[in-house]
Structures are given as structure tokens and as C-alpha cells.
Amino acid sequence: MLTPEHIRDFLDEVKDPEIPVLSLNDLGVITGIEVAEDGFVTVRMTPTFAGCPAMEYMRAEVEQSLKRHGVQAFTVQMSFSEPWNSNKISEKGRKALKEFGLAPPQPYQGILVLDILEYAECPNCHSTNTEMRTPFGPTLCRSMHFCLNCRQLFEQFKPL
Amino acid sequence: MLENAIKDLLYKIADDQLILGHRNSEWTGFGPMLEEDIAFSSMAQDKLGHSLAFYTLLHQMGEGDPDTVAFMRNADQFHNSQLVELPIGEYDFSLIRHFLYDNAEILRFESLSQSTNEEIAKIATKLKGEVRYHVLHANTLVKQLGSATQESISRLQQSLEYALPFALGIFEPSKHEQELIDAGIYSGEAALQNQWLERISAVLEKTHLKLPEIANLQPVYGGRYGQHTEHLQPLLDEMAEVFKIDPTAEW
Numbered sequence: 044m045l046t047p048e049h050i051r052d053f054l055d056e057v058k059d060p061e062i063p064v065l066s067l068n069d070l071g072v073i074t075g076i077e078v079a080e081d082g083f084v085t086v087r088m089t090p091t092f093a094g095c096p097a098m099e100y101m102r103a104e105v106e107q108s109l110k111r112h113g114v115q116a117f118t119v120q121m122s123f124s125e126p127w128n129s130n131k132i133s134e135k136g137r138k139a140l141k142e143f144g145l146a147p148p149q150p151y152q153g154i155l156v157l158d159i160l161e162y163a164e165c166p167n168c169h170s171t172n173t174e175m176r177t178p179f180g181p182t183l184c185r186s187m188h189f190c191l192n193c194r195q196l197f198e199q200f201k202p203l
Numbered sequence: 204m205l206e207n208a209i210k211d212l213l214y215k216i217a218d219d220q221l222i223l224g225h226r227n228s229e230w231t232g233f234g235p236m237l238e239e240d241i242a243f244s245s246m247a248q249d250k251l252g253h254s255l256a257f258y259t260l261l262h263q264m265g266e267g268d269p270d271t272v273a274f275m276r277n278a279d280q281f282h283n284s285q286l287v288e289l290p291i292g293e294y295d296f297s298l299i300r301h302f303l304y305d306n307a308e309i310l311r312f313e314s315l316s317q318s319t320n321e322e323i324a325k326i327a328t329k330l331k332g333e334v335r336y337h338v339l340h341a342n343t344l345v346k347q348l349g350s351a352t353q354e355s356i357s358r359l360q361q362s363l364e365y366a367l368p369f370a371l372g373i374f375e376p377s378k379h380e381q382e383l384i385d386a387g388i389y390s391g392e393a394a395l396q397n398q399w400l401e402r403i404s405a406v407l408e409k410t411h412l413k414l415p416e417i418a419n420l421q422p423v424y425g426g427r428y429g430q431h432t433e434h435l436q437p438l439l440d441e442m443a444e445v446f447k448i449d450p451t452a453e454w
């Protein structure tokens with residue numbers, strides 16, 4: 044009998060196409076998995092950034108993954124009912140981001156203040172003596188920062 | 204009826220985002236610097252995503268499907284403020300419009316995130332985080348360029364004076380205003396406008412730009428009731444053209 048845990052394991056194979064080291068589970072966009080009595084599977088997802096063009100691709104990949112594992116009756120729903128925020132990126136995901144050379148978003152409590160938007164730890168030398176260059180990078184989820192210590196430009200997964 | 208009042212409010216928001224998103228995307232490949240090119244393209248993507256979120260909510264409330272609603276209406280059926288439909292002009296104008304609009308939009312989302320309507324509150328809570336980056340971008344650049352050279356200051360000042368009456372049109376009161384306020388849907392246009400003036404004044408004070416006396420300005424109203432400049436219909440035609448060629452194209 045298929046359980047939600049099985050499905051979650053399948054989804055570990057599905058990666059963010061823009062950051063191929065990050066699974067959808069670690070990204071925190073899978074908000075619910077249900078398996079009904081009759082075996083019907085419902086997977087709920089929520090977008091990172093509402094306009095992220097990779098979300099439709101990720102949804103299709105989830106469907107492919109379910110099919111590959113022999114799940115025949117399923118639906119994958121995208122909604123804002125449990126909105127994403129960057130605190131939902133797992134510890135494992137944060138480590139993977141760092142190894143990928145992308146500064147992970149600083150976890151925060153309560154409201155996201157300007158200081159956290161601008162804060163970033165350099166993934167090259169780990170200095171926090173850095174400044175934000177622009178909040179818009181090569182993809183919607185990345186901002187551009189400059190490290191004043193090793194004098195290199197780097198990208199951060201934006202806190203949201 | 205409250206439902207109609209809510210729909211009217213959601214159309215205003217969604218249409219503003221859709222139209223400004225398309226205008227912002229016109230900077231792709233033409234930004235004055237690569238960074239600005241990327242910024243306007245990214246904000247365009249965000250705004251189109253935001254409009255889709257609200258059209259989807261409208262669809263759940265019984266309105267047409269998002270593609271039809273976005274690409275198949277005529278100008279007189281659009282509820283966007285006239286500010287967002289104006290051509291991109293020179294970079295100074297686009298920057299000032301972005302500054303005036305996004306500082307208003309984040310306040311609208313902040314208010315809606317407290318809404319008694321849970322669906323709206325959830326979406327607004329999510330999207331205000333994204334808009335915060337737009338505001339950060341606009342405020343940073345206005346502070347920089349508004350205190351840079353004599354030329355950049357005077358160009359921005361000119362754009363500010365031109366755009367401001369249109370920006371006041373963002374807050375054109377709707378006929379459902381009191382109903383929405385009483386039901387706790389949001390705080391209403393007058394309250395938003397007051398907060399907005401405080402926010403933009405605080406930024407402009409850090410520059411050499413002067414905020415014109417608001418009381419002396421005639422706000423450009425009409426957009427919320429389907430009255431638009433001659434610039435909107437050609438933009439809609441162009442959007443519909445792209446949609447008709449490939450209805451499955453991503454937003």
C-alpha cells in the first residue's frame with residue numbers, strides 16, 4: 044500500500060531546474076501529499092515566486108515522477124493556500140545551495156526586515172562583509188551581492 | 204453586494220499588474236544598463252505572476268478563465284489606473300512610475316494581508332514579500348539618481364511632475380469603497396493614499412527632488428471605470444496578437 048512517505052521519497056528525485064542540486068522537498072514547495080483509500084494520490088504544491096517560469100515545469104516533473112513509479116490515478120494542484128517563504132528551505136537544502144555556490148537565504152522570525160534582504164554570507168570566503176548590488180539576478184529567486192572581503196560578485200537565494 | 208465589490212477590487216489590482224508587467228517587459232534588451240534591463244524584466248515576470256494569481260482567484264469566484272480575461276477584453280473593460288498604461292518613455296519616467304506605483308502596491312498588499320477575506324489575505328501576504336524587492340529597487344535608484352548629477356535630478360523631477368497626477372489616479376475611489384471598508388476587506392483608497400504620501404515623501408526627502416504640492420494637483424481619474432488613454436488599446440491588441448498565435452504560451 045502506497046503511503047505519503049513513499050510519494051515524498053519519489054519527489055526527492057525531482058529537482059528545481061534552475062538549481063539542480065535542490066529537490067522540491069528541500070525547496071519546501073510540496074505542501075501536502077494525500078493517498079485516498081482507493082489509492083488516488085493528491086500532491087499539493089505552491090510556487091516560490093508567483094511569476095517563476097520554472098513552476099509549471101516542476102509540476103510536470105512531479106507528474107512524470109508519479110507515473111514512473113506506477114502511480115496511475117493522481118492530481119497535482121498548485122495553490123497559494125499554504126504560501127511559500129524562504130524559511131521553508133530545509134537544512135539539507137541550505138547546505139546544497141552553499142555547495143552549489145549560491146548563498147542560502149538567512150532564516151528570519153516574524154516580519155522580513157530590510158536588513159535581512161541585504162544580508163548575505165559570501166559562499167566563497169564566508170565573510171558577512173558584503174553588500175547587495177541588485178535585488179534582481181539571473182532568475183527571479185536570486186539577488187546579486189558583492190563580497191568586500193574577497194572582492195567577488197556572488198548570488199543569493201532571496202529571503203522571502 | 205459584497206461579492207461584486209470584491210471582484211471590482213481584484214480586477215483593479217490584477218489589471219494594474221498585467222498592464223505594468225507588459226510595459227516593464229518592453230525594457231527587455233533596452234535597459235540603460237544590463238542590471239536595469241534584468242531588473243525590469245524580472246519585475247515584469249513577477250507582476251505577470253501576480254496578475255495571474257488574482258485572475259485565478261477571480262475565476263474561482265465565477266469570472267472567466269485567466270487567459271480569456273487577460274487577453275480578450277477591450278480597453279473599456281479594463282480597471283487599471285492610467286498610470287500603468289502610459290508608454291515606457293525614457294528610463295527616468297519608467298523609474299519614477301515604478302517608484303510611485305510599487306510604493307502604493309506594497310501598501311495595498313499590506314492592507315489586504317489583514318483582510319477578513321482569507322483567500323485574499325493569503326495571496327497578499329505571499330505577494331507583498333515579492334513586491335518588497337521592487338520597492339527596495341525603486342527607492343535605491345531614486346535615492347541614487349535623485350542626488351546624482353544636475354541632469355539626472357532635473358530629468359527625474361520632470362518625470363515626477365508629469366507622473367504624479369496619474370499616480371493619484373491609482374487611488375481613485377470605487378463606488379464600493381465604504382462597503383469594502385465596513386466588511387474589513389481592506390482599508391480603502393483614501394487611507395492608502397495618505398500612507399503612500401508619507402512613504403514617498405520620506406524617500407524624496409533624501410534626494411534633491413521636490414514633491415509638488417499635492418493639493419494643487421488634479422488627479423487623473425477614470426481608469427478604474429474603464430476610461431483610458433489612447434495608449435491602452437494598442438497594447439492590448441499586441442498582447443492579444445501574441446496570445447492568438449500561441450494560446451499555450453507561458454505568461
Ligand SMILES: [Zn+2]
Pocket residue numbers: 165166167168169170190191192193194195
Ligand atoms: Zn568573499
